[in-house]
Amino acid sequence: xxxxxxxxxxxxxxxxxxxxxxxxxxxxxxxxxxxxxxxxxxxxxxxxxxxxxxxxxxxxxxxxxxxxxxxxxxxxxxxxxxxxxxxxxxxxxxxxxxxxxxxxxxxxxxxxxxxxxxxxxxxxxxxxxxxxxxxxxxxxxxxxxxxxxxxxxxxxxxxxxxxxxxxxxxxxxxxxxxxxxxxxxxxxxxxxxxxxxxxxxxxxxxxxxxxxxxxxxxxxxxxxxxxxxxxxxxxxxxxxxxxxxxxxxxxxxxxxxxxxxxxxxxxxxxxxxxxxxxxxxxxxxxxxxxxxxxxxxxxxxxxxxxxxxxxxxxxxxxxxxxxxxxxxxxxxxxxxxxxxxxxxxxxxxxxxxxxxxxxxxxxxxxxxxxxxxxxxxxxxxxxxxxxxxxxxxxxxxxxxxxxxxxxxxxxxxxxxxxxxxxxxxxxxxxxxxxxxxxxxxxxxxxxxxxxxxxxxxxxxxxxxxxxxxxxxxxxxxxxx
Amino acid sequence: xxxxxxxxxxxxxxxxxxxxxxxxxxxxxxxxxxxxxxxxxxxxxxxxxxxxxxxxxxxxxxxxxxxxxxxxxxxxxxxxxxxxxxxxxxxxxxxxxxxxxxxxxxxxxxxxxxxxxxxxxxxxxxxxxxxxxxxxxxxxxxxxxxxxxxxxxxxxxxxxxxxxxxxxxxxxxxxxxxxxxxxxxxxxxxxxxxxxxxxxxxxxxxxxxxxxxxxxxxxxxxxxxxxxxxxxxxxxxxxxxxxxxxxxxxxxxxxxxxxxxxxxxxxxxxxxxxxxxxxxxxxxxxxxxxxxxxxxxxxxxxxxxxxxxxxxxxxxxxxxxxxxxxxxxxxxxxxxxxxxxxxxxxxxxxxxxxxxxxxxxxxxxxxxxxxxxxxxxxxxxxxxxxxxxxxxxxxxxxxxxxxxxxxxxxxxxxxxxxxxxxxxxxxxxxxxxxxxxxxxxxxxxxxxxxxxxxxxxxxxxxxxxxxxxxxxxxxxxxxx
Numbered sequence: 001x002x003x004x005x006x007x008x009x010x011x012x013x014x015x016x017x018x019x020x021x022x023x024x025x026x027x028x029x030x031x032x033x034x035x036x037x038x039x040x041x042x043x044x045x046x047x048x049x050x051x052x053x054x055x056x057x058x059x060x061x062x063x064x065x066x067x068x069x070x071x072x073x074x075x076x077x078x079x080x081x082x083x084x085x086x087x088x089x090x091x092x093x094x095x096x097x098x099x100x101x102x103x104x105x106x107x108x109x110x111x112x113x114x115x116x117x118x119x120x121x122x123x124x125x126x127x128x129x130x131x132x133x134x135x136x137x138x139x140x141x142x143x144x145x146x147x148x149x150x151x152x153x154x155x156x157x158x159x160x161x162x163x164x165x166x167x168x169x170x171x172x173x174x175x176x177x178x179x180x181x182x183x184x185x186x187x188x189x190x191x192x193x194x195x196x197x198x199x200x201x202x203x204x205x206x207x208x209x210x211x212x213x214x215x216x217x218x219x220x221x222x223x224x225x226x227x228x229x230x231x232x233x234x235x236x237x238x239x240x241x242x243x244x245x246x247x248x249x250x251x252x253x254x255x256x257x258x259x260x261x262x263x264x265x266x267x268x269x270x271x272x273x274x275x276x277x278x279x280x281x282x283x284x285x286x287x288x289x290x291x292x293x294x295x296x297x298x299x300x301x302x303x304x305x306x307x308x309x310x311x312x313x314x315x316x317x318x319x320x321x322x323x324x325x326x327x328x329x330x331x332x333x334x335x336x337x338x339x340x341x342x343x344x345x346x347x348x349x350x351x352x353x354x355x356x357x358x359x360x361x362x363x364x365x366x367x368x369x370x371x372x373x374x375x376x377x378x379x380x381x382x383x384x385x386x387x388x389x390x391x392x393x394x395x396x397x398x399x400x401x402x403x404x405x406x407x408x409x410x411x412x413x414x415x416x417x418x419x420x421x422x423x424x425x426x427x428x429x430x431x432x433x434x435x436x437x438x439x440x441x442x443x444x445x446x447x448x449x450x451x452x453x454x455x456x457x458x459x460x461x462x463x464x465x466x467x468x469x470x471x472x473x474x475x476x477x478x479x480x
Numbered sequence: 481x482x483x484x485x486x487x488x489x490x491x492x493x494x495x496x497x498x499x500x501x502x503x504x505x506x507x508x509x510x511x512x513x514x515x516x517x518x519x520x521x522x523x524x525x526x527x528x529x530x531x532x533x534x535x536x537x538x539x540x541x542x543x544x545x546x547x548x549x550x551x552x553x554x555x556x557x558x559x560x561x562x563x564x565x566x567x568x569x570x571x572x573x574x575x576x577x578x579x580x581x582x583x584x585x586x587x588x589x590x591x592x593x594x595x596x597x598x599x600x601x602x603x604x605x606x607x608x609x610x611x612x613x614x615x616x617x618x619x620x621x622x623x624x625x626x627x628x629x630x631x632x633x634x635x636x637x638x639x640x641x642x643x644x645x646x647x648x649x650x651x652x653x654x655x656x657x658x659x660x661x662x663x664x665x666x667x668x669x670x671x672x673x674x675x676x677x678x679x680x681x682x683x684x685x686x687x688x689x690x691x692x693x694x695x696x697x698x699x700x701x702x703x704x705x706x707x708x709x710x711x712x713x714x715x716x717x718x719x720x721x722x723x724x725x726x727x728x729x730x731x732x733x734x735x736x737x738x739x740x741x742x743x744x745x746x747x748x749x750x751x752x753x754x755x756x757x758x759x760x761x762x763x764x765x766x767x768x769x770x771x772x773x774x775x776x777x778x779x780x781x782x783x784x785x786x787x788x789x790x791x792x793x794x795x796x797x798x799x800x801x802x803x804x805x806x807x808x809x810x811x812x813x814x815x816x817x818x819x820x821x822x823x824x825x826x827x828x829x830x831x832x833x834x835x836x837x838x839x840x841x842x843x844x845x846x847x848x849x850x851x852x853x854x855x856x857x858x859x860x861x862x863x864x865x866x867x868x869x870x871x872x873x874x875x876x877x878x879x880x881x882x883x884x885x886x887x888x889x890x891x892x893x894x895x896x897x898x899x900x901x902x903x904x905x906x907x908x909x910x911x912x913x914x915x916x917x918x919x920x921x922x923x924x925x926x927x928x929x930x931x932x933x934x935x936x937x938x939x940x941x942x943x944x945x946x947x948x949x950x951x952x953x954x955x956x957x958x959x960x
Contacts, residue, residue: 101828102724105635106828127724149667150665154665158642162638177920178917179917181826182893183826183858183859184858185858186628186897187628187629187897187901188895188896188898188906188910188913190678191678194675195672198669198671241582241585242583244607285765285766286763289765346665350583350584375665378663380664416668417667418664422668422669430668430669434658436655436657437659437672444670447924
């Protein structure tokens with residue numbers, strides 16, 4: 001046991017007995033995030049304050065114990081899975097919104113604040129924190145910073161990184177530093193507040209975040225355009241952007257996703273090759289004008305039907321159909337579940353049609369079903385693979401298809417992860433994507449965490465494949 | 481001589497004889513940037529390609545020769561002054577706009593491309609790269625990335641850092657790496673493209689930049705509001721932002737700046753305590769609506785006169801008046817020149833009035849004249865100090881005032897540099913501003929540049945004061 005009785009007592013003296021656990025149920029549960037990976041930690045700790053995080057890290061540094069910070073556990077690639085054991089540090093008790101200073105266009109929150117809670121607090125003041133991750137009702141601001149999370153609105157509003165003004169971070173030796181500023185502008189030394197963005201807990205533990213906020217648009221409206229040819233949906237997006245008209249969201253769904261949501265949640269979407277849900281927002285006059293442009297461009301790009309709505313109920317139905325894709329895909333085939341493997345690639349926007357066509361070809365060649373959807377206007381595509389969890393062969397075909405999808409994305413000038421992070425699932429492919437920058441990342445990791453206690457074994461350090469080292473419950477069942 | 485005949489020959493074989501120089505005139509000239517600092521380099525090199533930069537850095541690494549990358553030389557705090565001698569690397573020959581991919585919302589440029597040239601290339605396509613530095617007609621994109629430059633429009637459009645998608649960087653050992661992506665979204669490992677932003681050539685030499693571009697607003701219009709009380713101008717800005725209405729620019733000028741431009745360029749501005757030039761931009765309908773709101777808020781905030789214009793000539797006159805401040809201040813008093821010392825502090829937006837009042841008090845107490853102006857809506861303030869360059873006493877009073885201004889800014893929760901960088905002028909105060917993060921910056925510098933050849937002696941490494949080690953020409957003249 002890496003954490004013995006004496007250490008357990010010391011840890012309890014820091015966070016309180018109720019906030020550290022070695023119960024089998026807790027350890028098993030905290031061995032998951034929302035990815036397919038799993039590994040049991042030795043302890044779960046739930047600090048309430050930065051000072052507690054600092055003391056825990058000092059202890060871990062002294063004893064050489066891995067620490068894996070964890071927000072809402074909504075990550076899809078294993079960033080919060082304690083692959084080397086040690087402590088999982090659940091930060092959700094650090095959930096204070098400390099300051100909202102709208103005159104100064106910023107707010108200060110603890111890492112464990114949930115995305116939707118922050119926006120609920122900002123809404124009455126007509127402001128918001130724009131990145132809109134699909135997991136907004138559960139994911140934390142700290143987790144969003146740690147993965148540079150975004151969502152539907154990045155093409156118009158940017159990703160988390162564009163809003164991080166300052167951070168409080170606990171370093172690998174337990175010292176606490178403050179990086180960035182409370183100002184909109186900052187040229188005062190290295191932009192460390194952006195350096196920690198996307199570092200997935202491997203460089204330091206983010207305990208507090210100063211975020212820029214933006215005025216909430218007064219109105220939004222949507223166009224649902226149906227296309228008989230997938231390529232036309234892609235052209236529609238490119239045609240809009242080159243006007244230029246930047247939609248606030250452009251959600252693409254292919255035929256498999258359409259069928260899945262129509263079956264599972266009776267979404268009533270047109271059963272065509274692809275639909276695009278295009279949202280525009282802003283002042284009512286602009287929304288009205290842009291809606292007409294979007295409708296016109298969609299028709300000229302080959303849309304077979306175009307529906308328009310600014311009715312909040314109708315828009316919510318469309319948005320919910322889109323949000324249901326991930327779960328609906330698991331109910332498309334009887335023995336199949338939808339798994340997140342190659343799940344958030346991004347390509348240059350104009351390469352979207354080629355990417356989707358390539359994914360379909362790869363799916364066919366490997367005899368797997370792949371549903372493709374995503375944020376077409378920012379080049380970010382999700383695929384979910386439908387696999388039989390109890391079939392070794394199904395997993396193997398899936399793994400092969402994942403590799404080919406990532407290769408296709410790199411070939412198209414894209415990246416293997418646009419908004420979820422690297423963790424374990426994408427580590428081998430990040431290395432492929434970044435043959436020359438990878439070494440610099442490792443160098444910086446070693447400088448920042450010489451004892452390698454901060455989320456070890458992830459990103460550049462991950463030596464396994466995607467599924468080879470997978471501890472998927474069904475796999476354990478099969479092997480028994 | 482740090483660079484002997486043999487090395488000179490080797491360097492000439494890399495860049496060509498015409499592109500390296502040890503002539504006294506060149507060395508003297510390249511010893512300056514636009515700051516008050518000066519130090520003569522041992523050689524000036526002007527590479528044309530990344531491969532040449534790489535070979536030069538390899539040579540410098542082998543021989544332990546300092547390299548100071550330089551763009552347009554418009555920096556105001558000594559970032560491009562070769563304080564330890566060695567090579568100044570002028571990157572302005574690397575001035576290719578390599579790609580403009582508007583469908584994909586990005587462009588790729590070499591580091592030496594001038595800001596205005598890039599925007600001239602983007603304009604016909606109705607796109608632009610928004611940060612608008614005052615030195616836009618001369619400063620380079622590489623320099624802007626290296627200092628996180630911005631300008632008038634940051635409150636609405638962000639700073640350079642918010643547009644950097646990818647970089648090509650030559651590291652301290654001469655190896656070339658590519659960081660970031662060609663995609664709008666990226667969660668693929670450490671955000672190194674943002675890490676190099678603001679590093680002022682101390683972590684690597686930026687040779688190529690992939691920038692996000694934005695749709696150019698269709699129309700702009702301006703309000704010129706005159707205030708008899710400086711505090712009212714500050715309240716006006718806060719009142720606008722909390723509506724929320726985010727202007728595209730809000731330029732504040734105090735009475736000293738107003739007098740200076742009225743005298744020097746006959747700007748014809750109202751001679752009051754403060755003027756605010758508030759620009760709004762976007763679709764014509766929105767501009768018209770927002771202009772009315774701005775006018776109303778300005779009056780309610782106590783403006784004594786309010787002028788409105790969407791006439792391009794009138795707007796250019798106002799903008800030029802603002803742009804003339806720096807040079808006009810040098811012509812306000814007979815024996816005085818305007819110097820950039822405490823020149824681009826930023827405070828939380830609502831603290832602007834307190835900051836300006838503090839600057840005036842500090843100026844009075846030290847018997848120096850300080851003109852204050854700046855980008856009020858993003859909290860970024862410029863002060864220029866009017867000093868007698870031939871008076872030791874005048875410099876000493878100036879130095880004391882600078883220290884007090886920086887202290888006041890830190891006290892107000894601000895930063896000593898919002899958009900120009902640290903270089904030498906602000907190094908002692910960055911240390912004061914960042915007592916706990918400073919060590920991490922130094923650690924990363926040491927990891928990235930173990931031989932300390934990349935712009936050595938700057939930022940965290942600067943041991944001098946602001947003026948103590950100053951090689952200002954007049955100072956040399958006095959000492960003779």
